[in-house]
Amino acid sequence: MLNPTKRFSKLCLRDDNSQQRVSKxxxxxxxxxxxxxxxxxxxxxxxYDIWSLGVILYIMVCGSMPYDDSDIRKMLCTQKEHHMDFPHSKNLIDECKDLI
Structure with missing residues (x-):
């Protein structure tokens, strides 16, 4: 059984003005x-959790990863260019691509 005191997550803290703190x-x-x-x-x-959810949605819809993480620097450049290829075989509608 997993130890409930250990988790793989990060609390989203707020400052004295109730503004969400940035994370590092x-x-x-x-x-x-x-x-x-x-x-x-x-x-x-x-x-930025929304970004991760978009990656998960891409995987669910396309059946593959949107970015090749074998070369992090190359992947980062592709991400920053907002370049994402969708498999033609999936015949995705534009609304689905826009959501991702």
Whole structure:
């Protein structure tokens, strides 16, 4: 059984003005992480969780990873260019591509 005191997550803390604090923590797999996370730039955790959800949706719809993480620098450049290839064999509608 897993120890409930150990978790693989990061709490989203707020400052004295109730503003969400930026995070500097890298948590997770590179292929699912947003560019700012990979670059070590402080980021808004909830906003960049949306990036990871987009990666998961791509995998669910396309059956493959959207980015090749064997070369992190190359993957980062591709991500920053907002370049993503969708398999033609899946015949995805534009609304689905836009959501991803």
């Amino acid at each position: 923590t890298f948590c997770g797999s590179a292929a699912y992480a947003a560019p700012k996370v990979l670059q070590g730039i402080p980021y808004q955790p909830k906003v």
